[in-house]
Amino acid sequence: MTVDPAAAALADSAFLRACRREAVPHTPVWFMRQAGRSLPEYRRVRDGVPMLAACRTPDLVAEITMQPVRRYGVDAAILFSDIVVPLKAIGVDLDIKAGVGPVVARPIRSAAQLDQLRELEPDDVGFIVEAIGLLTAQLGATPLIGFAGAPFTLASYLVEGGPSRNHEHTKALMYGAPDVWDELMRRLAAMQATWLAIQVSAGASAVQLFDSWVGALPADDYARYVMPHSAAVLRAVGEHAASLGRAVPRIHFGVGTGELLSLMGEAGADVVGVDFRVPLDEAARRVGPSRALQGNLDPAVLFAPWDVVAARTRAALAAGRAAPGHVFNLGHGVIPETDPEVLTRVVELVHEESAAAQG
Amino acid sequence: MTVDPAAAALADSAFLRACRREAVPHTPVWFMRQAGRSLPEYRRVRDGVPMLAACRTPDLVAEITMQPVRRYGVDAAILFSDIVVPLKAIGVDLDIKAGVGPVVARPIRSAAQLDQLRELEPDDVGFIVEAIGLLTAQLGATPLIGFAGAPFTLASYLVEGGPSRNHEHTKALMYGAPDVWDELMRRLAAMQATWLAIQVSAGASAVQLFDSWVGALPADDYARYVMPHSAAVLRAVGEHAASLGRAVPRIHFGVGTGELLSLMGEAGADVVGVDFRVPLDEAARRVGPSRALQGNLDPAVLFAPWDVVAARTRAALAAGRAAPGHVFNLGHGVIPETDPEVLTRVVELVHEESAAAQG
Numbered sequence: 044m045t046v047d048p049a050a051a052a053l054a055d056s057a058f059l060r061a062c063r064r065e066a067v068p069h070t071p072v073w074f075m076r077q078a079g080r081s082l083p084e085y086r087r088v089r090d091g092v093p094m095l096a097a098c099r100t101p102d103l104v105a106e107i108t109m110q111p112v113r114r115y116g117v118d119a120a121i122l123f124s125d126i127v128v129p130l131k132a133i134g135v136d137l138d139i140k141a142g143v144g145p146v147v148a149r150p151i152r153s154a155a156q157l158d159q160l161r162e163l164e165p166d167d168v169g170f171i172v173e174a175i176g177l178l179t180a181q182l183g184a185t186p187l188i189g190f191a192g193a194p195f196t197l198a199s200y201l202v203e204g205g206p207s208r209n210h211e212h213t214k215a216l217m218y219g220a221p222d223v224w225d226e227l228m229r230r231l232a233a234m235q236a237t238w239l240a241i242q243v244s245a246g247a248s249a250v251q252l253f254d255s256w257v258g259a260l261p262a263d264d265y266a267r268y269v270m271p272h273s274a275a276v277l278r279a280v281g282e283h284a285a286s287l288g289r290a291v292p293r294i295h296f297g298v299g300t301g302e303l304l305s306l307m308g309e310a311g312a313d314v315v316g317v318d319f320r321v322p323l324d325e326a327a328r329r330v331g332p333s334r335a336l337q338g339n340l341d342p343a344v345l346f347a348p349w350d351v352v353a354a355r356t357r358a359a360l361a362a363g364r365a366a367p368g369h370v371f372n373l374g375h376g377v378i379p380e381t382d383p384e385v386l387t388r389v390v391e392l393v394h395e396e397s398a399a400a401q402g
Numbered sequence: 403m404t405v406d407p408a409a410a411a412l413a414d415s416a417f418l419r420a421c422r423r424e425a426v427p428h429t430p431v432w433f434m435r436q437a438g439r440s441l442p443e444y445r446r447v448r449d450g451v452p453m454l455a456a457c458r459t460p461d462l463v464a465e466i467t468m469q470p471v472r473r474y475g476v477d478a479a480i481l482f483s484d485i486v487v488p489l490k491a492i493g494v495d496l497d498i499k500a501g502v503g504p505v506v507a508r509p510i511r512s513a514a515q516l517d518q519l520r521e522l523e524p525d526d527v528g529f530i531v532e533a534i535g536l537l538t539a540q541l542g543a544t545p546l547i548g549f550a551g552a553p554f555t556l557a558s559y560l561v562e563g564g565p566s567r568n569h570e571h572t573k574a575l576m577y578g579a580p581d582v583w584d585e586l587m588r589r590l591a592a593m594q595a596t597w598l599a600i601q602v603s604a605g606a607s608a609v610q611l612f613d614s615w616v617g618a619l620p621a622d623d624y625a626r627y628v629m630p631h632s633a634a635v636l637r638a639v640g641e642h643a644a645s646l647g648r649a650v651p652r653i654h655f656g657v658g659t660g661e662l663l664s665l666m667g668e669a670g671a672d673v674v675g676v677d678f679r680v681p682l683d684e685a686a687r688r689v690g691p692s693r694a695l696q697g698n699l700d701p702a703v704l705f706a707p708w709d710v711v712a713a714r715t716r717a718a719l720a721a722g723r724a725a726p727g728h729v730f731n732l733g734h735g736v737i738p739e740t741d742p743e744v745l746t747r748v749v750e751l752v753h754e755e756s757a758a759a760q761g
Binding site: 209210211212213214215218219258259260261263299301302319320321322341342343344345346347348351355375378380 | 568569570571572573574577578617618619620622658660661678679680681700701702703704705706707710714734737739
């Protein structure tokens with residue numbers, strides 16, 4: 044067996060060690076939406092380039108993914124993408140409207156409309172393989188996290204036709220036409236399993252399954268209508284990684300999921316992402332000892348004076364010690380108006396404080 | 403002591419009995435935002451009338467408040483208003499923009515900007531006294547619920563300058579300038595105490611304090627920065643009612659408050675409103691035996707076929723039996739596109755089912 048020193052350094056990175064609940068030299072940190080509008084260098088390269096075009100251009104994906112790694116020295120990169128990218132890739136008629144979000148031309152509210160969802164083929168998303176190739180060459184021992192939306196959140200966009208406050212058409216379909224719902228979710232789960240498998244094959248070291256909207260559901264409905272499909276995605280990714288002789292940690296995150304944390308872990312996550320509403324020590328009680336946690340500094344706190352940011356960063360680190368592994372992150376994505384300098388200081392503080400605590 | 407039969411019938415209404423955790427002939431039901439855009443008769447009378455103008459016109463307030471009582475036979479009326487009405491009444495420069503919500507001309511982010519918040523005087527809101535007079539004459543034994551926004555939610559509008567997803571300026575002020583925050587919240591609490599006292603004096607039989615956005619806070623921050631001020635409002639209303647020789651139940655509601663339910667009860671609510679994310683039996687465990695619950699059919703469920711609506715209505719009724727008193731409601735406001743016929747059937751079903759269960 045040959046030993047590739049670069050691969051060994053990557054496998055031994057603080058981020059992957061924390062995901063595996065192993066001892067770490069310092070608490071690893073990255074930020075959801077670290078690559079994005081808060082960065083001037085991002086706004087420069089995106090100038091005049093529509094979102095979906097950017098997500099499909101390997102050079103741009105690689106450049107944007109690298110920007111926060113260079114600037115902040117975060118412990119992981121996350122693939123720059125959007126959750127609707129695989130939907131676009133199979134030909135669903137949708138666009139991302141600035142200030143609105145994804146808008147779907149033909150919302151799916153009946154079995155007949157499911158014909159928009161064919162299987163995802165590797166040839167549909169060659170751009171992502173190319174982008175990941177560019178990235179792994181640059182990232183060295185810094186892990187790349189693959190990216191996918193969870194079936195429920197994708198379903199909500201498809202059924203509502205865009206972002207929704209109440210998810211009323213989604214819930215009407217889920218509760219009122221469970222067979223159609225089930226078929227919709229099965230197709231989306233298969234698509235996302237393929238989408239993540241392609242990313243893993245190309246070199247992603249971990250994956251995050253984002254279920255942004257799932258906090259709109261009570262736990263019973265989550266368990267019945269959503270969890271089996273999220274679990275199918277997570278299981279498939281795990282099996283795919285195993286077939287390559289690799290272990291690829293699976294992070295699972297949603298917003299407003301206090302009632303769901305335990306179930307989201309049971310769905311097959313190695314790491315459960317926690318929003319800022321539940322302290323990490325309480326989250327650790329809900330999730331249990333067999334999964335690491337990720338989170339959970341409130342991104343709104345970054346708008347307060349530094350002493351507040353520092354105190355709350357320390358508090359999240361302290362609460363995170365109750366978890367069997369802790370990846371420091373925000374409790375939601377970086378808000379576009381955030382001052383990047385503050386994030387730089389948060390990374391430094393997390394590294395210093397946690398290294399001192401380990402030592 | 404003279405006995406007023408109308409007053410006795412009102413005091414003995416199912417709604418007020420349930421709020422007091424007394425036995426009821428049937429579970430009372432009303433719907434948050436029952437008076438509003440879902441009703442064709444509402445859209446007719448609002449045609450061409452801006453929201454804030456409507457809220458300040460006694461005839462219109464009375465007519466709109468009565469519409470769902472006539473149509474649905476709900477067990478309580480809720481005063482048609484908007485949470486920013488008292489702010490407008492003291493001269494804060496704001497408007498309600500269709501499709502957006504309240505927009506504040508000069509957001510409050512420093513001590514100097516607090517000068518926009520003078521005390522509320524009864525003369526500022528004579529229209530509401532007149533409206534309540536018209537209403538109590540028509541309502542007879544049907545209770546009228548007074549209406550106010552809680553200090554945190556008002557503060558969020560004032561600090562952000564409008565509706566906000568992340569409340570970043572609000573939290574920056576709260577965490578970064580706690581003295582300014584405290585003074586802002588004290589002024590708002592005083593204003594809302596007066597606003598509700600005026601409604602109670604005019605004839606409101608109960609009040610609901612809406613903290614729509616408070617689910618954006620973890621419990622520790624709620625307890626420290628918000629709860630004392632909400633408690634001040636609730637306490638003042640209770641004392642005011644007692645000074646009139648009356649008992650006026652106080653309902654306290656927010657969205658996404660699974661982590662806060664117990665504290666929101668301790669803030670001084672007689673009835674804790676529960677959104678649809680936490681089943682009522684679980685909410686009863688969190689809130690304890692000394693408070694009634696209100697809720698919590700998901701308003702999105704009303705878009706599903708009737709058998710689903712009926713099953714979930716029955717489930718909410720059944721779970722509500724775990725509470726020492728239950729006022730049936732939605733877990734959030736009526737969605738504007740809701741079919742009013744479905745709400746008619748929900749009222750009938752709640753009354754029939756619960757009367758059978760009591761009998």
